[in-house]
Amino acid sequence: xxxxxxxxxxxxxxxxxxxxxxxxxxxxxxxxxxxxxxxxxxxxxxxxxxxxxxxxxxxxxxxxxxxxxxxxxxxxxxxxxxxxxxxxxxxxxxxxxxxxxxxxxxxxxxx
Amino acid sequence: xxxxxxxxxxxxxxxxxxxxxxxxxxxxxxxxxxxxxxxxxxxxxxxxxxxxxxxxxxxxxxxxxxxxxxxxxxxxxxxxxxxxxxxxxxxxxxxxxxxxxxxxxxxxxxxxxxxx
Numbered sequence: 347x348x349x350x351x352x353x354x355x356x357x358x359x360x361x362x363x364x365x366x367x368x369x370x371x372x373x374x375x376x377x378x379x380x381x382x383x384x385x386x387x388x389x390x391x392x393x394x395x396x397x398x399x400x401x402x403x404x405x406x407x408x409x410x411x412x413x414x415x416x417x418x419x420x421x422x423x424x425x426x427x428x429x430x431x432x433x434x435x436x437x438x439x440x441x442x443x444x445x446x447x448x449x450x451x452x453x454x455x456x457x
Numbered sequence: 458x459x460x461x462x463x464x465x466x467x468x469x470x471x472x473x474x475x476x477x478x479x480x481x482x483x484x485x486x487x488x489x490x491x492x493x494x495x496x497x498x499x500x501x502x503x504x505x506x507x508x509x510x511x512x513x514x515x516x517x518x519x520x521x522x523x524x525x526x527x528x529x530x531x532x533x534x535x536x537x538x539x540x541x542x543x544x545x546x547x548x549x550x551x552x553x554x555x556x557x558x559x560x561x562x563x564x565x566x567x568x569x570x571x572x573x
Contacts, residue, residue, distance in 0.1 A: 350499075378559040378560065380559070380561075382564075388566070389548070389564045389565055389566040389567060390500070390548070390550075390564040391564070392561060392562075392563070395559050395561065397559045435499050435500075437499075439559065439560050442513065443488070443505070443512075443513075443554075443560055444490065444502045444505055444513065445490075445500075445502070445550075445560075445562055446502065447499030447500050447501075448499050449497070449498055449499045450497070450498070450499050
């Protein structure tokens with residue numbers, strides 16, 4: 347069945363460092379891909395999405411490109427801030443109309 | 458629009474008791490989803506509705522779990538004869554079926570269940 351694999355955390359960075367969180371997927375057909383973020387004490391929020399190959403989703407300085415050839419959707423940000431500290435979830439939505447999530451990656455940004 | 462609302466936010470119960478959670482989706486959304494999240498894991502799909510019809514239920518879902526969406530608006534998730542393994546955050550989400558393109562889910566803050 348469909349699945350998502352993302353890098354384990356925690357990822358600890360200093361402020362203004364470059365961030366990459368890897369995400370790969372397995373799916374039949376052509377899923378839509380998402381990154382959701384969960385800030386401490388808050389609910390899941392959509393960060394960005396991409397619906398087809400080579401699409402780039404972007405929001406709040408974060409970017410991810412839908413790579414069909416490598417079945418990947420890696421999350422990147424050029425300069426992280428303390429306020430970016432959160433748990434990041436990669437997810438896909440395929441033919442079954444439900445979101446399938448990875449296990450999440452905890453990001454801790456230190457000043 | 459107040460987003461997706463869930464009630465209660467926290468529930469502590471004794472093993473063997475029944476619990477019920479309520480979810481009020483975004484009013485114009487016709488799809489409603491229930492997920493379960495345990496510490497250190499991603500949300501796990503439980504079931505979803507389109508309007509009042511329950512279209513899919515996870516095979517992992519025990520018979521002790523039942524969900525309803527009687528009028529296609531709010532939904533309830535009931536857990537009967539709770540077990541300690543049911544302790545988790547129960548998440549509700551809603552979306553608008555647009556037929557094509559990304560099905561973007563909006564999540565509520567969750568209902569945390571602790572079974573003693």
